[in-house]
Amino acid sequence: MSPSSSSSSSSSYTHHSPLPTADGPYILGVDEAGRGPVLGPLVYGVAYCPLSYKDDLDNLGFADSKTLTPEVRNELINTLNSDPTNLAWSVRVISPQDISSGMLRKNPTNLNQQSQQATITLIREVLDKGIQLAEVYVDALGTIDKYQQYLSSTFPTIPSITVATKADSKYKIVGAASIAAKVTRDRCLDDWAFEELPEPVASTEEEATGEEEEKEEKEEEEEGESGPRYRWNTEYGSGYPSDPNTKAWLKASLEPTFGFPSIARFSWTTVKVIMEKDGHAVQWFDEGQASLIRAFDSAKGRERDRSHVANDLCLRSVGDL
Template identity: 40%
Template sequence: MDLKNSQSCISESYELFSSVPEVAREQPCIMGIDEAGRGPVLGPMVYGTCYCPVLYGEELKDLKFADSKTLTEAQRLSFFQTIDNNEHMGWGLEVISPSLISNSMFKRAKYNLNMLSHDTAKKLIEKVLARGVKLEKVFLDTVGPPEKYQAKLSAFFPNLEITVSKKADSLFPIVSAASICAKVARDQALKEWVLEEAESEANDEGWGSGYPGDPATKKFLKEHIDPVFGFPDLVRFSWSTAKELMEKHCVKVLWDDEDLEEASPRKRQRSIASFFGGHDVQESRQRSMFFKERCLRPLSSWEAK
């Protein structure tokens, strides 16, 4: 697998699938889904899937796949090559960019990371089915309460046997395989990322693992915050780690159309005055362009004339 060939891997979300083994179109299959990169403040979140015929289940156990978090990078790469070269197995990836993650979190309608994860898993199932794979059973690591997650997916796919479980990546080899695919893709995407805003080479800045507690990641965030434009696209600006730094180091902005009902009485009075125009020079400068362009003034100003 080579993510370098995808131009969208710089800052956009994208998908990547292997060819479908012919046996997967002919025999009932099992499928596992897992993610990598849910918690980091840097880089994409990757959802991976792996599938194979049900009858291949015993051979799958002999491959000794394990939860990707328990493996070294070299072990994960070796296991991925095993998956990629296996004539009984297929895989797929949904790479979700940091910008999409943050923009989703800031939607007016509630749309949190759990919802994004659920929708991505659903999308993977749909895409694998659309590719002609004869799915029968799907196993997933849970996001939120497993019973609700399982019921939600079962309602979308009533003809599939859905199993959502905690620690599924340790319990089911097919989910372990999906976990490995997701982690390898996430690591490579982070490694190959190019900071277009800084015109630097991929990871020359040494941003570390991307987790908030990583000293290299902390250093990168402090050194790459712009007081006006914030962070590069690599950063999930909706994460509390990033928001705290922006509140501390970025310029403050007062929006004329901010929700004044939730503001304090003093702030409401000041903001309303700036919106409609005031009697002093400072308030006049802050008056909304809507009124300036139409040569509108407060009633008291006309009365004074």
């Protein structure tokens, strides 16, 4: 089964299935799920099996996960787990917070760079486990030739690395990686553990005095050792900006001062537009250099060019050395 995300929603992490025991060399495929959504993580997946297992793999039904129903994908993740001697997979889950912090920092790490880092991390960790890789197939990212050369130079011990568009429909091992990534992302969304606690807001005075009191009493009854229970609306659809359910969730979930829960990617234009339109405007005051210059200019004699901290402590010069 895919890893549980209930305790890892706000942090990026890597999950590995049990290590296969069949003799190598192995083939490995790389694919992702969730590059475009405004909600939830980006998940990179790899699947690998012995080169000698290739014919068996072709008959297991793996394909581009986007062309399959959720029911079929769940069956295929079970298939991926059904032969631990020959089949294995890993995923790198990049949280929305890490995606956004990378893209919004002073020297940004764009999504392609974060994707490359995830791909390299997964391949390297498989190699570090002692798996000998003979062939690697990667779904295209950016310029194909440039990316293929970059991966080949990063992993010189791998004889053949192929980067291709729609690799998940051309190579069954990439289709298997696509299943691992997609099922993991879907379960991350289904099991999302919200860190933010929504505050109930009464719409009328009656609700505030009557119904709200009943609600508070009910919450107190439900409160256990783990604290009070809160619920966020989880009808957020696929997470893609064009999804009507996602649009409705974004509209309903904005907190005007603090924005959205951490499931949202704050670096996405969709979120930025909503916050600029419906969020509270914030004005930052930073006197910075101006106040520092004034502090030094106001001093006279020996007190000139002294730190304002010394002035605040009422320290005065008493003589020259």
